[in-house]
Amino acid sequence: MSITLNEAVELVTLEADLLDHGDFTQWLSLYTEDGLYIVPIDPDTEDFEDILNYAYDNAEMRAKRVQRLLGGRAISAAPPARTIRLLARYRMLDTDETTCTLRCAQMLTELRQGRERYYAANVTFDLVRTETGLKIGRKVVRLLTSTEALTAVSYIL
Amino acid sequence: MTTLPDPRSLVNADYADGSIYSNPDLYDMEMDRIFMHNWIWVAHRSDIPEAGSFITTFVGPHPVVVTRDRKGDVHVMLNRCRHRGATVCENKRGKAASFVCPYHGWAYGLDGALRGVPFQDGYSGQLDKAKYPLVSLRVEEYNGLIFATFDADIMPLDAWLGRAKPWIDLFMKQGAGWPVKTMGEHKFTFPGNWKIQLENTTDAYHFPIVHKSFLDSVDGETQNTFDFVEGEGYVEDLGHGHSVMVMIPELVDLEADLDAPIPERFQELAEGLSKDYPPEQVRRIVRAVGGSGFNLNLFPNLACSMAFFRVLRPLSVTETEIRHIAIGMDGGPKLGNDMRLRLHEHFQGPMGFGSPDDAEAWDRVQRGSLAGRDIAILLNRGLGHEARREDGNLFSDVSAETGMRAAYRQWLAAMTDVTAACSKNEEESMA
Numbered sequence: 001m002s003i004t005l006n007e008a009v010e011l012v013t014l015e016a017d018l019l020d021h022g023d024f025t026q027w028l029s030l031y032t033e034d035g036l037y038i039v040p041i042d043p044d045t046e047d048f049e050d051i052l053n054y055a056y057d058n059a060e061m062r063a064k065r066v067q068r069l070l071g072g073r074a075i076s077a078a079p080p081a082r083t084i085r086l087l088a089r090y091r092m093l094d095t096d097e098t099t100c101t102l103r104c105a106q107m108l109t110e111l112r113q114g115r116e117r118y119y120a121a122n123v124t125f126d127l128v129r130t131e132t133g134l135k136i137g138r139k140v141v142r143l144l145t146s147t148e149a150l151t152a153v154s155y156i157l
Numbered sequence: 158m159t160t161l162p163d164p165r166s167l168v169n170a171d172y173a174d175g176s177i178y179s180n181p182d183l184y185d186m187e188m189d190r191i192f193m194h195n196w197i198w199v200a201h202r203s204d205i206p207e208a209g210s211f212i213t214t215f216v217g218p219h220p221v222v223v224t225r226d227r228k229g230d231v232h233v234m235l236n237r238c239r240h241r242g243a244t245v246c247e248n249k250r251g252k253a254a255s256f257v258c259p260y261h262g263w264a265y266g267l268d269g270a271l272r273g274v275p276f277q278d279g280y281s282g283q284l285d286k287a288k289y290p291l292v293s294l295r296v297e298e299y300n301g302l303i304f305a306t307f308d309a310d311i312m313p314l315d316a317w318l319g320r321a322k323p324w325i326d327l328f329m330k331q332g333a334g335w336p337v338k339t340m341g342e343h344k345f346t347f348p349g350n351w352k353i354q355l356e357n358t359t360d361a362y363h364f365p366i367v368h369k370s371f372l373d374s375v376d377g378e379t380q381n382t383f384d385f386v387e388g389e390g391y392v393e394d395l396g397h398g399h400s401v402m403v404m405i406p407e408l409v410d411l412e413a414d415l416d417a418p419i420p421e422r423f424q425e426l427a428e429g430l431s432k433d434y435p436p437e438q439v440r441r442i443v444r445a446v447g448g449s450g451f452n453l454n455l456f457p458n459l460a461c462s463m464a465f466f467r468v469l470r471p472l473s474v475t476e477t478e479i480r481h482i483a484i485g486m487d488g489g490p491k492l493g494n495d496m497r498l499r500l501h502e503h504f505q506g507p508m509g510f511g512s513p514d515d516a517e518a519w520d521r522v523q524r525g526s527l528a529g530r531d532i533a534i535l536l537n538r539g540l541g542h543e544a545r546r547e548d549g550n551l552f553s554d555v556s557a558e559t560g561m562r563a564a565y566r567q568w569l570a571a572m573t574d575v576t577a578a579c580s581k582n583e584e585e586s587m588a
Binding site: 039041042049050051052053054055056061064065067068071073074075076077113147148149150151152153154157 | 249340341342343344345346347367369370373374478483491494495498499501502503506507508510512513514516517518520
């Protein structure tokens, strides 16, 4: 049976909740070993490897990013910004028994040092069914403002 | 009319008043006296590789179009139609045969010449198109770096860069024999004055403090490489506000010491390259991919910073845009360029492991410096053991504020006497 919209939404909602509540260690376990977390600059590209992105994280870089958020040694993340994100407008672009592609909208509000900032993004998830349940094989966060000047984002989108 | 602030009362040889980061009148003076009367970096040669290529950018607050015309000449022109002032181009980059104002259709060539005016009969023969090209700035280029200025009288770029030129040449060795090309950019703003950023690329002192989290994320060998504050490096005043901060002396000349062992983090790259290149070329590429061991600060808006270009643009007295432009080998191996991109993403930009912490520090300088009145910002680190080389350059240890003092000396010269800052007379007297 193909991966259902409900299964997919359950996983990405869990991810959003973990990130907003600072449970980064559990967040790491949501990805496959060869999974990628990508925040591109170019809104049109699908070739992320040969182009500059904001983030292009494999498992090693994700673990380092989490260490940076939890370690208390990064002044821009000590403590990390507080975030609340809402995911909506889910659409299953493709699904079969073992993989699916889910696209949704993400509206994120950040609060740090008295400043609220907002980031809207289209997020595309490639999910994979594994022996230990549904995992994220790739998450691509296409910020609406990716080609504009951003401000420091010391957290995970 | 308000009285203009006196820059001499705000900046001294080894300290500055905190208000230099927040005085709006001073900022207006800077936009005029510094950004309209110095050479301002606008593009790298590879940004406009062929006839018809263009980018849009800024010289201070002034929007400009940078083009390459059919003859290969580079033009930097105000992005402003001569009719009613609308911008003629809103694309960031691309290729074009002409620029047509969207308002009334005035059309300009790649060199800015006014080519076409719709319904020209309405001017009854009184519009001489030759008199209304896009307003061109003076443009000069050195080793791929393209600069422009509003000022027809300042010294040629070659003389302005002066003793910084050999360092530009060294920086461009990151092409490993191929031309250097830009490979995208991280662009972000921080709520603070542009001079806070100007200081930062010549500030080695902050590195082990601000970048603890970055250093935690790299291997022990790389940590040692970046453990330079008490090392053999130095900061040197190159004149005209330019300075170089050598953090890793063994990486000043990337084509020297090709027999040096390849660091652990580049082993995989070296193995991959070995399939296509002979050993010496592999070593040359690997050294180039790792980047230069120095930051070259070019007053006022460009730094050739280890492995990328840092470009600052003042947006207001309390807001600054920073671009970290990635560079690579034009025609070089994909493996090497991809690794450069990953290294750039690791440290730079709004989501890197380095830049957000820098931005936090700058943000705090802006807010903290508003506290109290008449309290100095110190610029005296390394002054006690500062010395002069035979060629006249002042230098001190790597964590010295020699580069900041150099920049503020030029700042003061430009702010108090434009012609004294960089006049043709000075060029003649130097010759």
